[in-house]
Amino acid sequence: MSPTGRKDGEGERYRAILETAARLICERGYEGTSMQEVAAACRMTKAGLYHHIQSKEQLLAAIMSFGMDMFEQQVLVQVRDMPDALERLRECMRRNILLVTRDLSKEVTIILHEHATLHGEARDYIDGRKKRYVRFLETSFAEAVREGRIRAVDPTVAAFSFLGQVLWIYKWYRPDGRLTDEQIADGMVDLFFGGLAVAERQSAPGPRGQEPEAAPLTPVVPLFAGKP
Amino acid sequence: MSPTGRKDGEGERYRAILETAARLICERGYEGTSMQEVAAACRMTKAGLYHHIQSKEQLLAAIMSFGMDMFEQQVLVQVRDMPDALERLRECMRRNILLVTRDLSKEVTIILHEHATLHGEARDYIDGRKKRYVRFLETSFAEAVREGRIRAVDPTVAAFSFLGQVLWIYKWYRPDGRLTDEQIADGMVDLFFGGLAVAERQSAPGPRGQEPEAAPLTPVVPLFAGKP
DNA sequence: GTAGGCCAACCTACCGGTCGGTCGGTTACC
DNA sequence: GGTAACCGACCGACCGGTAGGTTGGCCTAC
Numbered sequence: 001m002s003p004t005g006r007k008d009g010e011g012e013r014y015r016a017i018l019e020t021a022a023r024l025i026c027e028r029g030y031e032g033t034s035m036q037e038v039a040a041a042c043r044m045t046k047a048g049l050y051h052h053i054q055s056k057e058q059l060l061a062a063i064m065s066f067g068m069d070m071f072e073q074q075v076l077v078q079v080r081d082m083p084d085a086l087e088r089l090r091e092c093m094r095r096n097i098l099l100v101t102r103d104l105s106k107e108v109t110i111i112l113h114e115h116a117t118l119h120g121e122a123r124d125y126i127d128g129r130k131k132r133y134v135r136f137l138e139t140s141f142a143e144a145v146r147e148g149r150i151r152a153v154d155p156t157v158a159a160f161s162f163l164g165q166v167l168w169i170y171k172w173y174r175p176d177g178r179l180t181d182e183q184i185a186d187g188m189v190d191l192f193f194g195g196l197a198v199a200e201r202q203s204a205p206g207p208r209g210q211e212p213e214a215a216p217l218t219p220v221v222p223l224f225a226g227k228p
Numbered sequence: 229m230s231p232t233g234r235k236d237g238e239g240e241r242y243r244a245i246l247e248t249a250a251r252l253i254c255e256r257g258y259e260g261t262s263m264q265e266v267a268a269a270c271r272m273t274k275a276g277l278y279h280h281i282q283s284k285e286q287l288l289a290a291i292m293s294f295g296m297d298m299f300e301q302q303v304l305v306q307v308r309d310m311p312d313a314l315e316r317l318r319e320c321m322r323r324n325i326l327l328v329t330r331d332l333s334k335e336v337t338i339i340l341h342e343h344a345t346l347h348g349e350a351r352d353y354i355d356g357r358k359k360r361y362v363r364f365l366e367t368s369f370a371e372a373v374r375e376g377r378i379r380a381v382d383p384t385v386a387a388f389s390f391l392g393q394v395l396w397i398y399k400w401y402r403p404d405g406r407l408t409d410e411q412i413a414d415g416m417v418d419l420f421f422g423g424l425a426v427a428e429r430q431s432a433p434g435p436r437g438q439e440p441e442a443a444p445l446t447p448v449v450p451l452f453a454g455k456p
Numbered sequence: 457g458t459a460g461g462c463c464a465a466c467c468t469a470c471c472g473g474t475c476g477g478t479c480g481g482t483t484a485c486c
Numbered sequence: 487g488g489t490a491a492c493c494g495a496c497c498g499a500c501c502g503g504t505a506g507g508t509t510g511g512c513c514t515a516c
Contacts, residue, residue, distance in 0.1 A: 013491090029345070031259030035476060047478075048492045056476065115399050117257070150424040156407060157415035158424075164396030165389045171343050172388060179384060187385035195423015196378040196386075241465090263502060275504075276466045284502065 017042050017052055019106075022063045026106035030060055030117050060114065061122035067107030068129045074099055076133065085143035086150060089162070090193055092137075094185045096166045101173050101181035109170050134159055150193075165192060245270050245280055247334075250291045254334035258288055258345050288342065289350035295335030296357045302327055304361065313371035314378060317390070318421055320365075322413045324394045329401050329409035337398050362387055378421075393420060 021038045028037075035056055039049040053059045075095045082088035099105055100112075111126070118126060137159035144150045165188055173184070249266045256265075263284055267277040281287045303323045310316035327333055328340075339354070346354060365387035372378045393416055401412070 029257075029259055031257055034474075036474080044491095045493055046476085047494080050477065051491060148426060151422070151426055153419055153424065154407075154411075154415050157412060157419060160396070160400060160412075161393045161416055161419050164394070165392040168388070168392030168396050179382075183382075184385060184388075187382050188389055191381055191385060191389055193424055194379070195425050196381065196421055197423050197425070198376060198379055262500075264500080272465095273467060274502085275468080278503065279465060 014052055017049070018059075018063055018066055021059055022067075022106040022110060025060070025063065025114075026109050030110075030114050057118065057122065060110070061118060061126070063107050064111050064114075064118070064122075064126050067105070067111045068126065070105065071096075071099060071108060071111075071133075072129075076136065080136065084149075085140045085147060086193070089137070089140050089144065090189050092140075093162060093166055093189050093192065097169060097185040097188060098181055100167065100169050101175070101184065103175065112167050112170050134163070137162055162192065239280075242280055245277070246287075246291055246294055249287055250295075250334040250338060253288070253291065253342075254337050258338075258342050285346065285350065288338070289346060289354070291335050292339050292342075292346070292350075292354050295333070295339045296354065298333065299324075299327060299336060299339075299361075300357075304364065308364065312377075313368045313375060314421070317365070317368050317372065318417050320368075321390060321394055321417050321420065325397060325413040325416060326409055328395065328397050329403070329412065331403065340395050340398050362391070365390055390420065 017038075020041045021033075024033045024038055024041055027033075035046050035049065038059075039046040042049060053062070075092060078095060079088050079092045082091065099108060111130075138155040141150070141153070141155040141158040141162075145152050145155070169184065173181070175181075179187075245266075248269045249261075252261045252266055252269055255261075263274050263277060266287075267274045270277060281290070303320060306323060307316050307320045310319065327336060339358075366383040369378070369381070369383040369386040373380050373383070397412065401409070403409075407415075
């Protein structure tokens with residue numbers, strides 16, 4: 001049994017229902033989507049739909065759980081074993097941004113938007129998985145501070161700033177906009193980790209720490225290709 | 229008539245209705261709040277409530293418009309005439325964060341959460357006011373770059389990063405949490421404008437060979453056993 | 457000073473429609 | 487002949503919204 005309340009393995013049809021429902025809920029919101037509409041979009045009657053699911057809220061929980069699976073597989077497990085905390089965080093931000101902007105991820109958008117819709121156990125379960133991510137970020141920031149790779153900042157503030165930049169994107173990003181998702185990812189990683197301060201033109205290696213490749217902090221990123 | 233569909237200037241009672249409705253909608257979402265509940269919370273019947281408003285959607289539009297008024301008065305007009313672009317942006321971020329965290333601002337929270345709920349003219353009207361703010365930020369960033377106060381970054385990326393950090397707060401901030409809103413405001417302003425790069429007088433990275441024992445991901449217990 | 461007019465502010469009762477969800481089948485394939 | 491997949495018909499509750507009436511306070515007119 002998976003945490004979504006379904007047997008493992010089977011159910012290509014169930015997957016299809018989840019995806020269809022996710023599309024609708026992503027477009028109209030959870031409360032704004034009726035089971036009638038979900039069933040119709042699945043080319044079924046409502047009774048037929050209820051053969052596969054237990055309730056509307058369990059359907060939402062299953063969608064969110066699937067979204068968390070996607071997120072963990074495409075972001076977390078890809079970066080969590082990187083030894084360098086700073087590089088880990090940069091890659092994490094990049095991957096997370098691209099996950100949000102990719103149009104496949106209606107499930108992720110739903111997780112982000114319907115953050116207070118679930119109740120009870122299902123809510124606790126999803127919140128637990130989210131919190132695990134926050135703790136991962138906090139730990140990584142603390143580690144990067146400890147290693148002297150970044151300034152001493154509060155890891156919680158850093159983690160939620162990171163998340164805010166990355167996750168707010170779902171509210172405004174449009175694939176046909178001026179900026180591509182790659183440009184946004186590059187730009188935000190550069191801004192967040194490179195900072196805004198005017199570069200003191202390298203020279204300064206500091207008193208003792210002369211790690212040659214220890215400072216990839218202010219590089220690159222062409223952008224600035226836009227309006228005033 | 230303002231685009232929110234109400235004569236100007238009238239009604240202390242109307243204000244009270246807006247505030248009560250805002251409280252409910254903030255707690256349960258727009259679609260999740262019935263007019264019955266709004267009326268009851270105003271100690272009225274539904275018909276009595278409809279004496280004051282035209283429709284549910286117009287009620288939402290009025291709440292959002294009031295929220296935009298609050299925002300513009302407490303943030304925008306307070307900072308827009310500051311001559312120094314960088315200082316203007318710092319003060320703007322600070323004020324915006326405190327606006328979001330202050331419990332008065334259910335209306336602001338609703339604007340943030342229900343970003344795709346309105347339709348038609350009312351939607352255009354609110355979106356227009358939001359876009360003015362984005363343009364104000366972009367312009368200020370561009371100005372700060374031009375004056376050499378900050379590095380050359382894309383003003384759009386900077387503006388949306390700024391907004392993401394600031395506005396995402398509504399999703400996680402709780403007044404009884406570890407961090408006060410003042411600490412969050414100070415921390416985020418420092419992080420965003422101070423950057424993460426190690427200050428040059430500080431010593432550089434310590435011993436490098438150490439394995440970071442990176443961020444153990446504690447397992448989450450799956451739950452809600454399912455149906456068939 | 458009070459009779460009468462007026463109107464905002466409410467009410468009860470109700471509208472057609474939809475909500476999430478269920479029941480008792482029927483089909484089609486193993 | 488068992489069972490997973492599905493359907494038509496239906497449930498009670500509730501949805502946003504309205505029709506039509508009652509109330510009570512204020513403004514005038516005499």
